[in-house]
Amino acid sequence: MSSSHSVSQELFSKEFTQDPYPVYEKLRQSEPVLKVMLPGGQFTWLITTYEDAVTVLKDQRFIKDMTKIYGSRDSHINASNLLTTNMLFSDPPDHKRLRGLVQKAFTPQLIHGMRDRIQDIANELLDEIGSRPTMNLIDEYAFPLPIIVICEILGVPSEDREKFRLWSNTIIDASNEETGKYFEQHANEFLQYLRDWFEHVREEPGTDLISQLVAAEEQGDKLTEQELFSVVALLIIAGHETTVNLIGNGMLALLEHPEQRKLLLEQPDLIQQAIEEMLRYNGPVEFSTTRWAGEDLVFKGHTFAKGDMVIVALDAADRDPAQFKDADLFDITREKSPHLAFGKGIHLCLGAPLARLEGEIAVTTLLNRYPDLQLSQEVKDLEWRSGMIVRGVKEIPLTLLP
Structure with a gap:
């Protein structure tokens, strides 16, 4: 058995x-x-070095729209194509049009203007914990904070956040046997929810992003009905998943490196560097979404056939010692790093400035409130989510020392 085969056997194990x-x-x-x-059971090319990762993420021979390979998709909106017609799974010129429709809601100025509101949400969530001696970081803080924020941007009721969480976990972890069996049911429930909500918005439009997107769809030339569903589903899912795991993985890194946590408490102005290092060290998105070889091509001496699937291991690239000095070291004083946690090229994550701000406020507020918090469990006993895209822990139980 070749060494490459034995290594690929180790992938995706517990x-x-x-x-x-x-x-x-x-x-x-x-x-x-x-x-x-x-x-x-599907084959893919897996890219693990930083240099190759950047090349693939920017090389337009690797395409995102699989209909160019496999022909047109069913135009009827259903569970299997719910997420296939948004900017993340399209190529130019569709990509630019779709991204342009939502980009204006995520400009740096607008995001900066949300700082106070995000701070209020963080304070309210921790006020609910109050003087309790324990908390579950994911359920009670890392998950609700970004889902409340994205719900407010989109204009959907944040009290429906538990439903969004269930649907989004199933859709993102579709490759996992356990959640995969609910995929169709949960994706259809999500679809029906969106259908009802768009109806509501048509009758009572607001100033929120969904109202703007519904108006663009009604004009007919900007957005098809299928694109409307797909773009909104993507924003709800991607709008909180990255940040949940940025906060979770980031706090875990601080708990595992007490000297770094002490440094951050002593020098709070290191928070932006700390967030960048959290994103690099154990990033919330482990694998890029799928790309396809748009033509027969040779890449790094390997022959890719048209239609071959290609995935970049972002977390592998971000620990590449050829790019990062002491790559396995968690160091919040590291100079600004060109990590790939938000991707690269035209598909660079639209919500990156929002995720950074949420992470910054969430971590600072939590540490200020509970500077001596501790993990209530051994790190080795924490259970990691087993889907193919996000990297995150299901629960992080904390002991809150006053």
């Missing part, structure tokens, strides 16, 4: 989900461009 970095190190050294089988 041990790998817990700590993928030793496997990534082997891959970067021996097989940085490797054809592997995914849990669902």
Whole structure:
């Protein structure tokens, strides 16, 4: 058995989900461009070095719209195509049009103007914890904060956030056997919810982003009905998933490196660098979304056939010692790093400035309120989510020392 085959056997195992970095190190050294089988039985090329990752993310021969390979999709909106017609899964010129419709809601000025509101949400969530001796970081803080924010931007009721969480977890973790069996049911419930909400917005439009998108769809030339569903579903899911795991993984890194936490408490102005290092060190998005070879091509000596699937291991690239000095070291004083946590090229995450701001406020507020908080469980006993895209822990139980 070749070494590459044995390494690809280690991928996606329980041990790998817990700590993928030793496997990534082997891959970067021996097989940085490797054809592997995914849990669902599909083959993909997996890219693990930083240099190759940047090349693939920016190379327009690797396309996002699979209809260019496999023909047109069913135009009837259903569970399987709910997320297929948004900017994340399109190429120019569609990509520019779709991104342009939502970009204006995520400008740096608008995001900066939300700072006070995000701070209020963080304070309210911690006020609810009050003087209790314990909390579950994910359920009670890291999840509700960004979902409340994205619900307010979109104009959907934030009291429906538990439903969004359930639907979004199922859709993102579709490759996981356990959640995968509910995929159709939960995606259809999500679809029906959006259908009802768009109806409500048509009757009573507001100033929120969904109202603007529904208006664009009604004009007919800017957005098709299928694109409307797909763009809004993406914004609800991506609008909180990244930040939940940025806060979770980031706090976990601080808990595992008490000297770094002490440094941050002593020098709070390091928070922006700390957030960048959290994103690099154990990023919330482990794998890029799928790309396809748009033509027969040779990449790094490997022959890719038109239609081959390609995935970039973002977290592997962000620990590449060829790019980052002491790459396995968590160091919040690291100079601004060109990490790939939000991708690269035209598909660079639209919500990156929002996620950064939410992470900054969430971590600062939590540490100020509970400077001596501790993990109530061994790190090795924490359970990591097993989907293919996000990297995050299901629960982080904390002991809050007054």
